[in-house]
Amino acid sequence: MSMLASYPSASASLELIWAALPFGIGLASAALVTAKKAAGWSLNNLIPTASLRPGDSTHDTEFKEDQDAFLTRCETEYGSMFNVNLHGKHITVISGSEIQEVFMNDSFSPTDAFEEMTGIQTFFNSARKSNHNDDLHIIHRVISQIITPKLALFTVRIQEHLETTLDKRLGAYARRDNRIIVEEPWPIFKEMSAHAVAAVFMGPESAQSPEVIDTFMASIDDFAKMFESSTRSVSLLRKTLFRATHRILSPLQVHVQSLVQATTPIILERRRREMDAAERGVEWERPDDVMQSMLDNFDTYNFVDLEDVCGHLLILVLTSLHSTSDVATKMMYFLAAFPDCIGILYREHQEALDIVQQEREQMRQELIQRGLPIGEQLYPSRDRDVSAAALKKMVRLDSFIREMFRFRSEKLNMYHRARNDVALSNGVVIAKGRTVVINMRSAHQGPDQGPEVTKFRPWRFVGKSKAATKVAADFLPFGMGK
Structure with a gap:
């Protein structure tokens, strides 16, 4: 991670010195960081800490007032990884490609994090x-x-x-x-x-x-x-x-x-x-x-x-x-906020049950023609059960639910605690005992979601292979991995 600094020159003779100082300090810092990393030291101090608003002692108030605005500010100023002071703790926010690393690494424990917090x-x-x-x-x-x-x-x-x-x-x-x-x-x-x-x-x-x-x-x-x-x-x-x-x-x-x-x-x-x-x-x-x-x-x-x-x-x-x-x-x-969707979802519901009922009737007729008994699972009284087969046909309902999950999730969620020093692919080491939290906004409002990511679009996922029950890097309401 690099930082740029500039200093006003007092005279032409000092310009070269002032220009060389940041470069020399940078080389010294790089050498120290390399030595610490080789020795297995924590690099948490390299993760920037988000600044506080005047008068605030933590980030709690700013976060609660507008989660999107707070995270947008932090992402713009500090990138995909930064520290915040929330809920009485110093927490590292993880965004982007490093999110999957947290979920898939057994050294990050959600149980330990919630034990510490709750x-x-x-x-x-x-x-x-x-x-x-x-x-x-x-x-x-x-x-x-x-x-x-x-x-x-x-x-x-x-x-x-x-x-x-x-x-x-x-x-x-x-x-x-x-x-x-x-x-x-x-x-x-x-x-x-x-x-x-x-x-x-x-x-x-x-x-x-x-x-x-x-x-x-x-x-x-x-x-x-x-x-x-x-x-x-x-x-x-x-x-x-x-x-x-x-x-x-x-x-x-x-x-x-x-x-x-x-x-x-x-x-x-x-x-x-x-x-x-x-x-x-x-x-x-x-x-x-x-x-x-x-x-x-x-x-x-x-x-x-x-x-x-x-x-x-x-x-x-x-x-x-x-x-x-x-x-x-x-x-x-x-549903109350988008009442126009109710009629559409109800019609889809009835149409899906109609199709399933027809399919079950066809299966019954085939069994009768073959002289086989009709099992309890194929009784006509069960034709309009909301079965797994019927749910798969309700693609608009599935899209509505997935979009609801995308908006429902807290913007910072899924806390994990490092059980060991963990080196991420970007070279940053999360120290043992450190709590990290997933930036759900970076996943649920990323470019993979399509246009107008800040708007609720109920049919956003219709026709796409993105079911509401399937986790992915861009859909994390249930977490990922174990």
Whole structure:
């Protein structure tokens, strides 16, 4: 990184000296930097720190007032990498091509960063008895090994419970001029998501349990409070007290015990049916939910007991339910802001279901002609389920969602903490213990997004191979890599 400096000349005889000084200092600095780099020293001091506005002691106020304007100023003045003082910490902002390096390098830990800022690891450990120091690897394995392979099945189940809960909740609101007035959509989506998540994670029996639903929603409120410390400056004393509260009081244990009480009779009944099937020499039809799969793989995941299983389930619930409710709420606000899109999306929805219904009817006729039975999955009553096949045909909906994600994300997000000194491809070394944050603006408002990147264009991605579920260097709402 180079800097230019100029000095006024006092006389012609001093001009050569003044001209040579910056050059000589530059050579000396380069030699010192080379020596430090060879010795493995940190080069964080080479990353420029953004200046403060007059009267500001941190960048928090300027960032909150206008994130785009703040980052535009910093990028213009300092380039793709610079330091800021946010949330009570000195943080390095990473932009451009170095973003992928952060995500793909195991030496950068998002878990460590959020533990430092929020105490999230301590918070989660108050719920579980095992796997305390695994960076949530067990949770990741459950998602990849159990949830992802069954997404097609779970999608239909989720839809059913979302619709049932939505009909029930909206019926409680007053109607004015044939319109339903909802003051705040978040509680509705939180309850809808709780029922859907309960059906997928713990089975249909749990989805009907008021105790389970209440536990899920109460735990989400605790989870949201924990994240308050990552979105504003919090004193070290408060953070320390926050972690101590988690260690001593274990607030999530109350929710874990509620889940244990609710699931124990369900599990006992399942075991009774399994034993009865074994005695009769028939195969037991295993429930298709995450809890059953976790119990079946009890030793593989190193669980201790049912409380431990419920603790891990609760962590899954917290991470999925909070994000699902938040995204659904944001989606409604974007639809309200662009009401002309609603009719277009509804027509696309109906047309996609019509096509799927025709395809399923054709499959049924082919089975009948071949003399084969029609399985439950092809029953006509399921023709208009919002299946994975139907969703793939809703290209405008997918584009709207991707564009919503592009605008929804915080401009600085996805914190990581360096576990070792890490050398980036541009030659800069991020020192061990340093926190970095991704400049989402540089990815989501870059040239790859097409024209008018600062405007919400709902059909921006129609006809392009850019699905709302696929991460890439220009689409990072879910992060990248592990």
